[in-house]
Amino acid sequence: EGDGAHGGFPADGVHRTSRLTAPPPVPPRSRLPRPRRGPLAIVVAVLLVLGVGTGVWYINSGQFTKVPPLLSKTEAQARDRLDEAGLDVGKVKHAYSDTVERGKVISTDPGVGDRIRKNDSVSLTVSDGPDTVKLPDVSGYRLDKARELLEDEGLEPGMVTKAFSGEVAKGFVISSKPGSGTTVRAGSAVALVVSKGSPVDVPDVTGDDPEDAKAELAEAGLKVRIADERVNSEYDSGQVARQTPDPGGRAAEGDTVTLTLSKGPRMIEVPDVVGDSVDDAKRKLEDAGFNVDEDRGLLGLFGDTVEKQSVDGGDTAPEGSTIKITIR
Structure with missing residues (x-):
């Protein structure tokens, strides 16, 4: 038993281990040679870029143009x-x-x-060029109806003037300018001449009482309006001092004549002309607003000096009244 192992160790007391054999080394992987990019690859890349760019351009612009x-x-x-x-x-x-x-x-x-x-x-x-319209005949129509006819044809009623007419009633169209049947552009203005009716000669009613004046004017086919204001005149207070239109003027039947009544003559100081020559005396009196009457008698036929006057110098007399001068 003394030659045998003790406690699991060899008899000589030396601990031995088994030697492991290492695997053979792996040979290094050889690097494959890197292929060189040739001209063909460059061309392909350029064409690819151009193709993409062209596609983008075509999508954004190439398929569009502008209206010439x-x-x-x-x-x-x-x-x-x-x-x-x-x-x-x-x-x-x-x-x-x-x-x-x-x-x-x-x-x-x-x-x-x-x-x-x-x-x-x-x-x-x-x-198609300008739109044209043939002008309708509007003569004989009332002004409002004539305007309506023109507007219905695409025309504009233009300036209206009035004229006397013994044939066309007052307020109705006598004629148009351009004349009916004329071809004009749509929207053109058409001037119209409208009747004032038959002309009436305005009678002279100055100096008349208002009632007499109204009756005379009404007989002539005219209306009367009395103005609010009164004026000084040669006529007595309350008489017609002036009228519009003037006496002898022309008016249309139914027109209105305005009458202005007098508040009596204006009183003016009479110049003193005694001792003046006839010409000087007349000039002074007329410039002051008076009429002059000469009284020469037998003794003044060849005289040229004013001996006296009907209204003394410095006194007042109605404007337009007559001052008599006696000449010797």
């Missing part, structure tokens, strides 16, 4: 321009125009210069 300038072109010229631009002609409408010659383009849709897809269509509006 077509205004004031004939329809045929406009069609040619659109064809050259790669565009089609859409609807062609016609409209009146006072500024664009007949047969030429007024407008486009889309408008000139607008962006549009190629091969899309552009609509055209072509001028």
